[in-house]
Amino acid sequence: METLREFFSFSDPSIIAVTVGAVLLSASSAVVGTFTFLKKKALVGDAVAHSVLPGICLAFILTGTKNPLWLIIGAFITGWxxxxxxxxxxxxxxxxxxxxxxxxxxxxFGIGILLLTNIQHSGNAAQTGLDSFLFGKAAALVGKDLIVFGMVAVILLATVALFFKELKLIAFDxxxxxxxxxxxxxxDLLLTSLTVLAVVTGIQAVGVVLMAAMLITPAAAARFWTNxxxxxxxxxxxxxGFSGLSGAFVSYAAPAMPTGPxxxxxxxxxxxxxxFIAPTRGIISRSIQQRKLQRMIMDENLLKExxxxxxxxxDPYKARSLDEIIEERFFPKDRLKSALRRLKREGYLAKQNGDWKYTEAGKLKGQRVVKLHRLWELYLSKYMKIDPDHVHEDAETIEHIITPELEKxxxxxxxxxxxxxxxxxxxx
Incomplete structure (x- = not known):
């Protein structure tokens, strides 16, 4: 707790630079990455991240300094x-x-490694730390870096906000x-430029190798929660942004831990x-929905038979034994028994001397399933000109999802x- 209080007191300017820089870079990359993800261009981020290295090296060779503005311009050009x-x-x-x-x-990337190796053997003392662009070094962010990256983040966010409707349209249709x-x-050109700019600014935090994850992973995670x-x-x-803040805190609490990774x-x-846990789209939620759907289909098929x-x-109300039901249509015995008990709890069936019979509600529900099945068979036969011998299987599926409106x-x-x-x- 003491470490947490010290971190959020922001008494050290270097902590402020690293934390704010990590949050800005992470959040702005995620915003642009959302549209890259929606356009199914996930691999583009990886390509750009590896393609900016030559630009960084060329910018350093031409200027002789590691000024972040020149490095960003060089990286942007080769990435674009x-x-x-x-x-x-x-x-x-x-x-x-x-x-x-x-x-x-x-x-x-090969050209970039070649140039980087040449720089490292050039004897230029200013090249120290240039290789951090490969794996990232957010802890090396300083005040002047923060100003440049802050400006880029504002440009990214403002541009996306201004052209949000247009970007959404081209992403979908x-x-x-x-x-x-x-x-x-x-x-498309604007989105390409924004993607390159987001990658270029983010590589100093997480590096060339991991930048694609920062661009696409937040969008993929968010997609599970909303439409x-x-x-x-x-x-x-x-x-x-939360991951950027958390990464900065981990590296503060354990200095040996790198921020970017x-x-x-x-x-x-x-x-x-x-x-796993997102409602509707999460693996657990979808598994539950599939089980519910399977139970519903099983119950309706049983009532239909x-x-x-x-x-x-x-005599629709006559009590039936398990063997009679299975003879009419095969059901696995354990699943059949489970469905019968479930339908009894729901008030659709009643048990009489070990056999099973309709209640009034069960008879009406079974009758509706049969009605929908036969209506759909007739529709396929009459309007789709499908031979009556080939309409049964399709009706077996569609009968469970026809709404009252479609029924009418x-x-x-x-x-x-x-x-x-x-x-x-x-x-x-």
């Missing part, structure tokens, strides 16, 4: 050139995008955006947690039919 080459190679040749990305990434008069090519792009962008920024580890942990048995002997439309469209394609009565 790499994306332009990738787009042109993809559009004008038969090479696929992933292959083009791998090719450009390797070539640019560029053809629709073009029809609305949105300059799609200009917006709203605005909320997703905000959540990605919050998650990434810890930022990536924390945002990765947040993403992994989101993958009881209705079929009732049709055969014209089917009845009206088919003019309230009495018989299905197999000459079986449609119950109302």
């Amino acid at each position: 050139i790499s994306l332009v080459i990738i787009d042109n190679v993809t559009l004008k040749t038969k090479i696929k995008e992933d292959t083009a990305i791998a090719l450009i990434l390797s070539v640019f 560029p053809n629709y955006a073009k029809a609305l008069g949105v300059p799609v090519k200009a917006m 709203d792009v605005r909320v997703m962008t905000f959540l990605a920024a919050i998650m990434s 810890w930022i990536v580890m924390i945002i990765s942990a947040i993403a992994l947690t989101s993958f 009881l209705y079929h048995l009732g049709e055969k002997d014209e 439309r089917l009845e009206k469209m088919l003019e309230y039919p009495e018989m299905d394609p197999h000459e079986e009565r449609i119950p109302y």
Whole structure:
């Protein structure tokens, strides 16, 4: 607790520079990365991150200093050139995008390593620490770095806020955006430039190798929590900013721990947690939903088969044994027993001398499932011109998801039919 209080007192200017810098770099990268993620350009961040190294080295060779402004300009130029080459190679040749990305990434990174090695053997004392761009060194951020990175972060956030609607449109449907008069090519160019700028500013914190994770992971984590792009962008920024703050604290509490990798580890942990526990989209939630759906289908199929048995002997309320039900339609015995008990608890079935029979609610529910099944078979046969012998399997699936509204439309469209394609009565 004492360490936590000391950290958040911000009494040391170096702590302020590292913390604010890490938060700004993380959050701004996540905001831009949201649209890169939505456009399914996740690998682009990795390509840019590796392609900026030659620009950093060339900027140092030409200026002889590690001034962050010159390094950013150099990195931006080579990063932007790499994306332009990738787009042109993809559009004008038969090479696929992933292959083009791998090719450009390797070539640019190889050139960068070559230049970096040359600088390290040049004898220029100013080159000390330049290799930190490979793996990041957020703890080396100082006041002048913070000013430059703060300005870049503000530019990124302001540009995304200003063109949010247009960026959202081109991320989901560029053809629709073009029809609305949105300059799609200009917006693509803007997003490319923002992506490069975000990568360029972030590599000093986490390095070339880990920058792609900072660009894409927050967006991937946020996507599990919402379907709203605005909320997703905000959540990605919050998650990434928190990971930047946490990474700075870890490196403060344990000086041997590097800030950049810890930022990536924390945002990765947040993403992994989101993958499991997020409502609706999380793995656990989806597993629960699938189990509920499987139970619903099992219950409705069971009620439907009881209705079929009732049709055969014209007594829907007759009690049925397990063997009678299985003879009508095979169900695994353990699942059948579980479904029967569940339907009894829900008031759809009653038990009589060890056998099972409909309640009034159960009979109505089973009757509706049969009705939907036969209506859909008739629709496929009459309007889709599918042979009656081939409509059963499709109806077996669709009968469980037809809404009351669609049910009414089917009845009206088919003019309230009495018989299905197999000459079986449609119950109302």
